[in-house]
Each structure stands twice: as structure tokens, then as C-alpha cells.
Amino acid sequence: MFSTTIRARRIVAAATGALVVAGLAACSDDAGGAEGETGAESGDDVTLTVATFNQFGYTEEMLDRFEEEHPGVTVELVTADTSEAARTNLTTKIAAGGEGLSDIEAIEVDWLPELMQYPDLFVDLSDPELESRWHDWKVEQATTPEGQLLGYGTDIGPEGICYRQDLFADAGLPTDPAEVAELLGGDDATWEDYFAAGRDFVANSDAAWFDGAQATYQGMVNQLESAYEDAETGEPLDLATNTAVKDLYDQVLAASVDDELSAGLELWTADWDAAFQNDGFATMLCPAWMTGPVEERAGGVDGWNIADVFPGGGGNWGGSFLTVPASGANTEQAQELAAWLTAPEQQTEAFENAGTFPSQVEAQSSEEVQSFTNPFFNDAPVGQIFTSRAEAIDVVPFKGANYFSIHQGVQDALLRVDVTGEQDPEASWDGAVETFNSLGLM
Amino acid sequence: MTLLNAPAPARNDLDNRPPRRVGFSQRLGRWDVKFSPYLYISPFFLLFALIGAFPLVYTAYVSVHEWNLLGGQGEFVGLQNFTDVLGQPIFWKSVANTFSIFVLSAVPQLALAITIAALLDQNLRSATFWRMGVLVPYVVAPVAVSMIFGRMFADQYGLINAILGGIGFDPIGWHSDRLASHVAIATMVNFRWTGYNALILLAAMQAVPRELYEAAVIDGAGRLRQFFSVTVPQIRSTMVFVVITATIGGMQIFDEVRMFDALGMGGPSRNWMTTVLYLYDVAWGNQKNFGRAAAVAWLLFMLIVCIGLINFYLTTRIAAADGVRSSRRRRPKALLAQAPTGAGAPVPPSARPPSSPRPHPTPETDHTHGGEGR
Numbered sequence: 001m002f003s004t005t006i007r008a009r010r011i012v013a014a015a016t017g018a019l020v021v022a023g024l025a026a027c028s029d030d031a032g033g034a035e036g037e038t039g040a041e042s043g044d045d046v047t048l049t050v051a052t053f054n055q056f057g058y059t060e061e062m063l064d065r066f067e068e069e070h071p072g073v074t075v076e077l078v079t080a081d082t083s084e085a086a087r088t089n090l091t092t093k094i095a096a097g098g099e100g101l102s103d104i105e106a107i108e109v110d111w112l113p114e115l116m117q118y119p120d121l122f123v124d125l126s127d128p129e130l131e132s133r134w135h136d137w138k139v140e141q142a143t144t145p146e147g148q149l150l151g152y153g154t155d156i157g158p159e160g161i162c163y164r165q166d167l168f169a170d171a172g173l174p175t176d177p178a179e180v181a182e183l184l185g186g187d188d189a190t191w192e193d194y195f196a197a198g199r200d201f202v203a204n205s206d207a208a209w210f211d212g213a214q215a216t217y218q219g220m221v222n223q224l225e226s227a228y229e230d231a232e233t234g235e236p237l238d239l240a241t242n243t244a245v246k247d248l249y250d251q252v253l254a255a256s257v258d259d260e261l262s263a264g265l266e267l268w269t270a271d272w273d274a275a276f277q278n279d280g281f282a283t284m285l286c287p288a289w290m291t292g293p294v295e296e297r298a299g300g301v302d303g304w305n306i307a308d309v310f311p312g313g314g315g316n317w318g319g320s321f322l323t324v325p326a327s328g329a330n331t332e333q334a335q336e337l338a339a340w341l342t343a344p345e346q347q348t349e350a351f352e353n354a355g356t357f358p359s360q361v362e363a364q365s366s367e368e369v370q371s372f373t374n375p376f377f378n379d380a381p382v383g384q385i386f387t388s389r390a391e392a393i394d395v396v397p398f399k400g401a402n403y404f405s406i407h408q409g410v411q412d413a414l415l416r417v418d419v420t421g422e423q424d425p426e427a428s429w430d431g432a433v434e435t436f437n438s439l440g441l442m
Numbered sequence: 443m444t445l446l447n448a449p450a451p452a453r454n455d456l457d458n459r460p461p462r463r464v465g466f467s468q469r470l471g472r473w474d475v476k477f478s479p480y481l482y483i484s485p486f487f488l489l490f491a492l493i494g495a496f497p498l499v500y501t502a503y504v505s506v507h508e509w510n511l512l513g514g515q516g517e518f519v520g521l522q523n524f525t526d527v528l529g530q531p532i533f534w535k536s537v538a539n540t541f542s543i544f545v546l547s548a549v550p551q552l553a554l555a556i557t558i559a560a561l562l563d564q565n566l567r568s569a570t571f572w573r574m575g576v577l578v579p580y581v582v583a584p585v586a587v588s589m590i591f592g593r594m595f596a597d598q599y600g601l602i603n604a605i606l607g608g609i610g611f612d613p614i615g616w617h618s619d620r621l622a623s624h625v626a627i628a629t630m631v632n633f634r635w636t637g638y639n640a641l642i643l644l645a646a647m648q649a650v651p652r653e654l655y656e657a658a659v660i661d662g663a664g665r666l667r668q669f670f671s672v673t674v675p676q677i678r679s680t681m682v683f684v685v686i687t688a689t690i691g692g693m694q695i696f697d698e699v700r701m702f703d704a705l706g707m708g709g710p711s712r713n714w715m716t717t718v719l720y721l722y723d724v725a726w727g728n729q730k731n732f733g734r735a736a737a738v739a740w741l742l743f744m745l746i747v748c749i750g751l752i753n754f755y756l757t758t759r760i761a762a763a764d765g766v767r768s769s770r771r772r773r774p775k776a777l778l779a780q781a782p783t784g785a786g787a788p789v790p791p792s793a794r795p796p797s798s799p800r801p802h803p804t805p806e807t808d809h810t811h812g813g814e815g816r
Contacts, residue, residue: 088726095511095732114730118512268704269617270592274599405728415710419597420618422711431711438530 046330048337051078051102053086055292056154056320057350058341066340073333083108094121098327103334104341107151109141109319113399116144123324123331124148130339137396138359142321151321152342155356157287158389159219159315161194162294164207165378166303167282171204173197177380181309191220191251194311198261201282208263208281213256213418214411215267219285220248221407222315222397228406231398239406239436246429249410253425256418266419273297285310287317288357288386295376306380314392319359357386364390402441409435498743505736512730523737527724532712533738536720537745539624539708543699543716544692546628547635552688554632555639556681560669562640563647573644576637587630588701595626595702617703623714630698635691639684646680647673682757689753693746694718717742 052058056079063075080086086106093101098121107115115122126149131139138153161184165175174183185193198209210216221227224244229236239245256262263281265272275281276297286294286306298304322338324331340346347358348368355374358364364387372383413432416423423431505523508516527533562573579587594601595616603613616626650673658668674681696718700706707723708715715723717738725735 091511091726091730095514114512121512264598266704270596270600271598274596278599280598408728412710420615420710422618
């Protein structure tokens with residue numbers, strides 16, 4: 001029948017067409033497969049991506065060196081502008097099942113508590129050979145209760161006091177770093193010593209003593225062993241009855257508001273930036289990595305220096321780790337690269353490049369670090385100072401899964417009194433307690 | 443291959459063709475007429491289903507589960523997330539902030555936009571230059587805008603407070619006073635969107651027949667009278683569009699508030715935290731609670747739909763009141779079916795054609811006015 005023939009012809013034509021298409025697809029598949037195979041045969045061509053933020057001090061020359069030592073490996077650096085952007089990128093991609101994560105993801109110590117809850121997402125990096133590389137407390141920070149090491153330590157944030165020697169001189173205070181350290185209490189410096197010196201200073205100067213209550217409190221709370229949560233159980237402590245935190249809160253606000261030592265600035269705001277150029281304050285807590293941001297904002301201001309002293313014993317503020325997400329395709333090579341990047345030699349180089357103080361015991365004692373000075377801070381021997389500051393750290397604050405939710409509430413309370421001035425300390429504390437209660441943790 | 447070269451069918455086969463084949467091809471033709479238009483517009487709906495409807499439905503699915511950003515899907519919890527969110531004072535504060543910022547931005551923005559559009563609608567030298575000029579702020583990235591305005595609205599060392607201090611006023615606490623922070627954020631929004639809306643309104647104004655203005659001039663109407671009696675009624679459908687897009691944009695404001703301070707969470711008292719910012723904080727902040735965030739997203743969606751409906755009702759009411767007046771003028775030309783509408787009775791919204799059947803002159807004829815100066 002005519003119609004059937006037509007139909008048959010059409011069907012056959014369609015079928016032939018489909019076959020041709022399928023054949024082509026198969027061909028290209030073959031070709032692709034063949035290419036892949038030859039690629040694999042010519043030595044393990046692997047591209048490793050390293051995601052960092054701000055400045056880690058890893059240069060192209062450094063990565064080239066690794067590539068030379070490991071033929072077939074290409075290393076690519078992905079840098080985010082801010083740690084916040086890197087954090088969002090990391091958490092979002094983890095939420096998406098690990099798709100698109102770099103082979104090595106740099107994380108800040110502050111993100112550890114929440115990531116610790118999901119150790120399966122990361123490769124266990126513990127390696128007996130590397131155990132003595134870092135200070136113990138640095139390793140402890142990234143170790144889960146089960147003993148899994150989440151990341152290799154890069155830099156740390158041992159804190160000294162940055163100060164304006166020109167403003168000190170105008171107010172009749174000593175300007176030499178050693179004398180300033182003595183003025184602030186020397187080896188046994190307390191917060192009361194620091195605030196007392198501040199009262200002397202503001203009586204004779206237009207400038208404030210420190211930038212803000214928020215930053216100062218940050219330094220104080222980092223000296224509490226377990227600020228908001230029980231170190232043993234990880235259970236949150238009721239903020240309403242948390243006398244340790246309330247003491248610090250009262251202390252810092254009394255100094256900030258009653259004694260008028262604070263310039264009333266919130267970190268990283270436009271006002272804070274501008275205050276560096278306007279002689280807004282004379283001292284600030286200075287973790288090693290802070291020297292970079294200060295120089296960035298205070299360009300053209302000559303008087304900055306660093307004193308080898310810190311109130312209330314040593315303190316650590318910040319610091320980062322390199323982790324290897326478990327979803328990566330080349331986790332073994334990535335672990336090797338992470339270990340290489342955090343080796344003393346590389347971290348020394350990174351310190352010279354970006355001022356990030358190494359967490360490696362050997363790197364800290366190296367000649368390069370010990371002799372390193374910072375011209376912007378009137379040639380302060382920052383290598384020596386921060387080594388000495390790192391040795392003074394004797395407390396590792398416990399930060400559990402809810403640390404930041406609670407911490408945020410207290411910080412907000414400080415800002416309401418010190419920066420926006422909308423509430424008095426007691427009312428603002430009540431607000432912090434209310435915020436804590438609304439978290440529903442108790 | 444041999445089958446494809448099958449011999450031509452014998453002639454008598456044709457005669458034996460059963461009549462139902464004709465019926466089928468006819469039916470095909472009918473289907474073609476009936477369904478083809480839907481096939482032609484289906485790409486939009488498929489795309490919409492993929493990027494619009496699916497996320498909406500999936501968000502609803504997430505909102506009834508426990509769902510941690512890192513931990514993933516948890517247990518089914520019903521409407522628990524919704525009651526949790528509605529029970530949080532910060533959610534309500536964020537809604538109030540959103541409304542406040544929305545009103546402070548939308549109202550002056552539209553008033554300014556229509557004024558600018560009216561001015562640009564005049565016979566100007568190098569009109570295109572001026573017209574494109576108003577769009578420049580829109581091209582600037584919102585983050586850059588926020589950084590510039592952040593410097594201006596800084597509390598202690600900000601430009602505006604410095605000027606205020608210079609002429610003897612007290613500085614304004616842009617980050618401590620709730621209303622002041624809303625004004626500051628609304629200013630950024632207005633800077634960005636006024637020119638954009640002005641251009642849309644200008645396009646509508648260009649389509650207003652020039653004879654109407656000539657007639658108005660002959661009737662002795664001044665510039666202001668022409669604007670309110672000719673321009674505004676003629677562009678009202680465009681104004682409805684602009685108002686509704688401005689509403690949706692206003693409810694979803696994020697960039698400017700996020701960049702207003704260092705933390706981007708609406709300040710220590712959440713004085714300028716908007717609902718979208720609250721959503722962001724719940725999902726990506728310390729809570730990492732996707733379930734609740736999805737609930738916030740749905741609440742926001744319903745809120746926007748509600749506001750949109752109210753908006754639509756109000757604007758059509760206004761438009762309808764105008765429409766009665768102008769339709770009387772146009773009735774012979776427009777041939778409206780429901781001619782005997784009482785002067786006071788509002789035309790039901792459904793009966794009002796969105797772009798009334800007035801003749802649309804080609805843009806070219808209109809532009810000749812603007813080109814005269816060259």
C-alpha cells in the first residue's frame with residue numbers, strides 16, 4: 001500500500017538518521033576516551049586548586065617550585081577578597097554536595113567549630129611525621145574529639161600592642177617600645193594597667209586610648225578558657241548567670257564609656273578606616289596579621305610602633321588552616337601540597353610576603369623571621385616581637401558550635417553602648433541575654 | 443538503504459486510499475490551529491517552570507523540614523519553621539524595616555522619576571545625552587554605590603556630618619538612629635533606581651500623541667496643567683508597571699543594607715535589617731538553618747503577593763477614575779463596548795484594557811520634535 005510504504009520510508013529514514021547521530025556520538029565518545037587515556041599514560045597530569053582569601057603570601061614562584069618538584073602537577077591559586085566571601089563560598093558548596101570546591105580550602109580558625117560538626121566532609125590530615133611542626137595548641141584547635149585533624153596550620157595571630165609614638169610623646173608618655181611595654185605592665189601586664197595608662201593618656205590628649213570596646217573585648221574574651229560554653233561537654237552556659245563574661249563586659253565598658261578611653265569605633269567600618277588618618281586613637285590590640293590592615297589605612301602616618309606586651313597574659317586572635325575537602329578528586333596529592341605549603345620554609349616565605357606570622361615552631365626560630373623588621377612600624381622587629389608574643393600564649397579558648405551565635409549577641413550589646421550610644425550598659429546587657437534566650441539553646 | 447529507493451507506488455493504490463485518512467489530516471490541521479500557539483510560547487513556560495516554579499516548590503519542600511546548610515535534610519517538621527519564624531521579634535522588626543525603607547525610597551523615587559522624565563520630554567539640545575545621563579547611576583555597581591555612600595554616611599568622619607557640623611548642626615547618627623539609617627539606605631536606592639524609572643516613564647511619555655498637547659495649548663493650558671491633565675493620565679498603565687516593579691524591588695532590597703556597615707547584619711540592634719537580610723542571616727549566618735530560611739522566603743513571597751494585589755487594586759482604582767474622565771473624551775474613537783458607564787461608577791479592573799486603545803503614533807514621528815534643535 002502506498003501510504004504504508006511512505007510511512008515505512010519515513011520510519012526507516014528517521015531510524016537511519018538516529019543511527020547516524022548515535023554513531024557520531026559513539027565516535028566522539030571513543031575519541032574522548034582515547035584522549036583521556038593518552039593523557040593518563042603520559043604521567044599523572046593533575047591540576048590542584050588552592051582557595052585562599054585576603055593575603056596568604058603564596059606567590060607564583062613558590063607554587064612553581066612545587067610544580068618542579070612534582071612533575072605533572074599544576075597548582076592554581078583562587079583568592080577571595082574577604083574571608084567572609086570565602087566562608088560563604090565554602091559552606092554553600094559543601095551544602096551543594098562538595099561540587100566545585102577547591103582541592104585545598106583555606107579556613108579561618110573561627111569557622112572551625114561549625115565545620116567540626118561534620119568531620120566526614122574533610123580528609124583526616126593527621127600525620128605522625130608532622131606532629132612536632134606546630135605549637136600544640138594550634139594542632140588542638142583543628143583536632144576533633146575523635147582525633148581527626150581537619151587542617152594544617154598556616155599563620156597565627158599572637159597579639160601585641162600597636163601604638164602611636166607621636167601621640168604618646170605629645171601626651172608626655174614614653175615612646176620607646178621597651179619603655180611602653182614597661183608602662184603597660186611589662187610581663188605581668190593586666191587590663192587594669194592598660195586602662196590606667198589610658199586614663200593618663202586621655203587626660204593629656206585629644207585622641208582616644210583605643211579604637212573601640214568591641215576590639216578590646218575580643219582580646220579579653222580570647223583569654224577565657226571557656227567563655228560561653230562548657231569546655232568538657234560543649235553545652236552552652238546560661239549568659240544571664242555567666243559572671244566571667246559579665247565581668248569583662250563591665251570592665252571594658254567602664255573603661256570605654258566612663259573613662260572615655262574608647263574612640264567608639266566598630267572594626268572594619270568607614271569610620272574606623274578614617275580614624276587612622278585623623279589621629280582618632282593611640283593604641284590598639286595588634287595580632288600579627290593586623291599590621292597589614294593598619295599600614296593599608298594609616299598610609300602617610302609616621303608614628304606607628306609595636307610594643308612587646310599584652311595585657312592579661314598572651315593572646316591569640318585569628319589564624320588559618322588549610323583543609324582538604326573529602327569530595328576532591330585528588331585528595332592524596334592535595335594533602336601533600338597542603339603539607340608542603342605549611343612547611344616551615346614556605347611559611348617563612350609567606351610571612352615575608354604578607355606578614356602572616358607562621359605557626360610552625362621551626363619557622364618562628366628561623367633567621368629570616370627573627371631578623372624581620374617592618375619599616376612602616378618604625379622598623380619594629382616584628383619577627384622577634386610576635387615570636388615572644390606567641391610564646392606568651394597559655395590559654396586556648398574553647399569554641400563550640402554555638403560560640404559565634406552567643407558571641408555575636410555580646411558584641412552587639414557592646415556596640416549599642418560604645419558605638420551607637422543608644423543604650424546604657426545594663427539595658428544593653430539585658431538585650432544580649434534576651435538574644436541569647438531567643439537562640440533556644442537552654 | 444535499498445528501502446529508501448523503493449519503487450514508486452502504483453496508481454491504483456491512490457484510489458484505494460480509505461477516506462478516514464482525509465479526516466485525520468483535517469484533525470491534524472485543527473490541532474495545528476488549536477495547539478501550535480501554545481507550542482510556540484512553551485519555551486517561556488518551560489524556562490519558567492525550570493527557573494521560577496521549581497525553586498518555589500522546592501523551597502516550600504525545604505520549609506517543612508529541618509534542614510542545616512552543612513548537614514542537609516533532616517526530619518519533616520510540618521509548619522514548625524513557620525511558627526518559629528513568626529515567633530521571632532527580629533522577623534517582625536525586619537518586616538517593619540523593609541516597609542519603612544520601601545516607603546522612603548519608592549515614594550520620592552517615583553515622584554522624582556516622573557519629574558525628570560517630564561523635563562527630558564521637552565525639546566532639548568542633544569536630548570540623547572541628557573537621557574542617557576540619568577541612567578549612569580544605574581550602571582554603577584550597587585556595591586560601589588554602597589561604598590561611596592558609606593563614606594558619606596559615616597557617623598564620625600562622614601562627609602554629610604562634616605558638612606552639617608560646618609554649618610552648625612548636630613551630626614546625625616546614621617548608624618544609631620533607626621529612621622536616619624533608613625533614610626541613608628533609601629538614598630542609595632533612590633540614587634540607583636530613579637534614572638531607570640525616569641527612562642521607562644519617558645518612553646511612555648514619548649508615545650503620548652502630540653496633538654493632545656497642541657489641543658491643550660489652544661485651550662490655554664499651562665505647562666503644569668498639561669502635565670497633570672494630559673501626560674499623567676496618558677502614561678498611567680506604565681506607572682502601574684513602574685509602581686509594581688518598584689514594590690517588588692523594594693521588598694527584596696539587599697545589597698545596600700548588606701553594605702551599610704561592616705558586619706552587614708543590620709547593626710547591633712538590627713535597626714536596618716530587612717527581611718531578605720534576615721533570610722540571609724538565618725541561612726548563611728550563625729544559624730545555618732535552611733528550613734527556617736525557606737519559611738522566611740515563603741512568607742516574603744506571600745507578603746509581596748499581598749502588597750502587589752493591594753497596589754494593583756489602588757492603582758487601577760486611580761487609573762479607572764481617570765479613565766472615566768478620559769474615556770468620555772475618547773469614546774467615539776475607542777468604540778468601547780460598555781458605553782453607558784456612569785460618570786461616578788468605576789470601571790471594573792477587568793474591563794479596563796491595560797493599554798487603552800488609543801492610537802499609537804510611531805516613535806519616529808514623535809522624535810522629530812526632539813530633533814529640531816540639531
